[in-house]
Amino acid sequence: MTDRLDAVLREHWWGAVGAIARRTSDLEIAEDAVQEACAAAIAQWPVDGIPPSPRGWLITTAWHKAVDAMRRDAVRAEREAAAVRELGGLAGMTGQPDLAAEPSWLAAEAGQSWAGDDASLGGDDELALIFTCCHPALDPAARVALTLRSVCGLPVADIAAAFVVAEPTMAQRLVRAKRKIRQAGIPLTVPGPEALAERLSGVLRVVYLVYTQGHRAASGTTLVRADLCEHAIRLARQLVRILPAEPEVAGLLAMLLLTDARAPARTGRDGSLVLLADQDRTLWNHEQIAEGDALIEAALRAGRPGAYQLHAAIAACHSTAPWAEATDWRQIAVLYRELVRYEPTQVVLANQAAAIAMAEGPEAGLAILDEIAAQGKLDRWPQLHIARAELLRRLGRADDAAVAYQQALAAGLPTAEEDFIAGRLTDLAGH
Amino acid sequence: MKYLFLLYSPDGPLPEPGTAEYTTMVQEWGAATGAMAAAGVLVDCAPLQPPSASTTLRLRGGEVLLTDGPAAEIKEQFGGFTLVDCADLDEALKWAATLPVAVNGSIEIRPVVQVARG
Numbered sequence: 001m002t003d004r005l006d007a008v009l010r011e012h013w014w015g016a017v018g019a020i021a022r023r024t025s026d027l028e029i030a031e032d033a034v035q036e037a038c039a040a041a042i043a044q045w046p047v048d049g050i051p052p053s054p055r056g057w058l059i060t061t062a063w064h065k066a067v068d069a070m071r072r073d074a075v076r077a078e079r080e081a082a083a084v085r086e087l088g089g090l091a092g093m094t095g096q097p098d099l100a101a102e103p104s105w106l107a108a109e110a111g112q113s114w115a116g117d118d119a120s121l122g123g124d125d126e127l128a129l130i131f132t133c134c135h136p137a138l139d140p141a142a143r144v145a146l147t148l149r150s151v152c153g154l155p156v157a158d159i160a161a162a163f164v165v166a167e168p169t170m171a172q173r174l175v176r177a178k179r180k181i182r183q184a185g186i187p188l189t190v191p192g193p194e195a196l197a198e199r200l201s202g203v204l205r206v207v208y209l210v211y212t213q214g215h216r217a218a219s220g221t222t223l224v225r226a227d228l229c230e231h232a233i234r235l236a237r238q239l240v241r242i243l244p245a246e247p248e249v250a251g252l253l254a255m256l257l258l259t260d261a262r263a264p265a266r267t268g269r270d271g272s273l274v275l276l277a278d279q280d281r282t283l284w285n286h287e288q289i290a291e292g293d294a295l296i297e298a299a300l301r302a303g304r305p306g307a308y309q310l311h312a313a314i315a316a317c318h319s320t321a322p323w324a325e326a327t328d329w330r331q332i333a334v335l336y337r338e339l340v341r342y343e344p345t346q347v348v349l350a351n352q353a354a355a356i357a358m359a360e361g362p363e364a365g366l367a368i369l370d371e372i373a374a375q376g377k378l379d380r381w382p383q384l385h386i387a388r389a390e391l392l393r394r395l396g397r398a399d400d401a402a403v404a405y406q407q408a409l410a411a412g413l414p415t416a417e418e419d420f421i422a423g424r425l426t427d428l429a430g431h
Numbered sequence: 432m433k434y435l436f437l438l439y440s441p442d443g444p445l446p447e448p449g450t451a452e453y454t455t456m457v458q459e460w461g462a463a464t465g466a467m468a469a470a471g472v473l474v475d476c477a478p479l480q481p482p483s484a485s486t487t488l489r490l491r492g493g494e495v496l497l498t499d500g501p502a503a504e505i506k507e508q509f510g511g512f513t514l515v516d517c518a519d520l521d522e523a524l525k526w527a528a529t530l531p532v533a534v535n536g537s538i539e540i541r542p543v544v545q546v547a548r549g
Binding site for chain 2: 135184186
């Protein structure tokens with residue numbers, strides 16, 4: 001029952017916070033109200049059973065909590081205003097909406113029950129909430145944290161752990177972001193059609209960052225923080241449901257599914273990194289690969305390619321190869337060349353070079369990687385050094401390979417990858 | 432909701448009146464603020480005297496400290512303001528982006544605290 005209850009609450013958190021936030025124009029009040037409603041559900045549902053419309057129940061309950069909170073705020077604001085008047089200062093200088101003057105509005109809204117069929121509800125509340133949390137006027141790191149808190153309902157302690165900061169630091173960061181939303185007047189609405197595409201790419205970026213935050217914890221010994229990866233996939237899945245006509249949204253979900261499907265084979269029994277070519281492919285989640293593969297094929301048929309669709313198509317080339325030697329590296333090199341048009345970065349160029357090395361031989365790829373390395377812009381990106389080292393090793397240039405591995409270590413890596421490179425260095429020294 | 436656009440221009444003299452650059456500048460600003468006025472969002476706007484004419488005031492321990500010039504030395508100067516009344520930040524950002532100074536300077540968008548007088 002507890003697992004089922006958790007799953008139901010997690011499923012409806014986003015919609016409930018979105019519904020209350022849009023109607024109160026206050027994210028803080030909405031989050032607190034839904035949190036209280038969830039606590040009430042945990043107490044009541046095991047006794048009364050899960051209601052026919054859990055979402056309607058949560059929203060109605062949260063709404064009553066929110067109204068109470070706003071009334072308390074209104075009373076406090078009125079007391080403050082009265083005190084200021086008493087002191088002969090500027091009355092009403094509280095920046096608070098004058099709720100006390102509109103009891104009829106409150107009564108009317110409080111009477112709404114949201115008793116409708118859950119499936120028929122549109123995604124506007126969800127979209128408005130995630131567009132607000134991913135607003136470009138917010139600090140980029142705060143967007144990811146705020147999305148995890150307000151949209152996913154992740155406890156502050158867990159978010160702090162994911163970002164490797166103290167809990168009070170993360171709590172402060174979230175408070176500051178919510179204050180910015182309120183004071184700056186960031187709207188809890190879905191952007192108009194003229195701004196949707198640009199703003200949507202900001203949302204997709206945040207979902208992707210939630211995944212990478214989980215896939216590769218910034219420091220620490222675990223390579224995969226599975227809960228963050230799951231949250232990112234759930235976010236992408238719900239966005240696909242709300243925005244079925246946006247191929248980049250499907251592209252992002254496909255990319256996450258295809259990458260995540262390989263996670264079980266990515267670390268060895270001792271926690272060390274296993275390279276793609278050496279992974280036990282029977283450990284991959286083939287159901288997830290099939291889903292991702294079908295999604296990306298359908299998305300590409302829309303004829304509106306984009307960066308996420310190309311990343312997904314590349315991931316599909318890897319994930320659908322029955323064994324490493326069967327990987328279609330020529331196709332991957334072509335996809336990377338397309339990707340450069342959307343992401344003209346050294347990182348994408350380096351990946352393209354690695355694909356060319358696999359398709360045409362290590363020399364061809366090494367030539368491109370050497371050129372990128374010579375520019376020095378990616379010195380702090382360990383994957384460049386690892387890619388060069390692997391090609392040098394294949395060409396039998398053991399000393400040069402060792403230098404490149406050392407450069408990767410110097411750039412800083414998670415422990416599991418450090419162990420992997422230490423192993424390579426031992427092998428090279430032994431030959 | 433009112434938003435104050437703080438307009439930061441590249442440091443340097445404005446075009447001389449009578450030159451083609453001056454005419455272009457006046458036309459571009461007239462078009463941008465004219466559209467804001469027509470849309471009903473413009474409250475007020477004005478250029479400012481150069482930073483050399485400004486004084487910064489700080490009150491420290493009850494003592495008024497005055498400094499000649501602006502608060503910070505940067506490559507851009509605070510050159511004017513536009514006050515708009517918009518529904519939300521998105522609308523304000525849309526209008527801010529139409530001002531010529533967005534291209535070569537920067538605009539700080541500062542929400543104005545609503546003060547009820549009475």
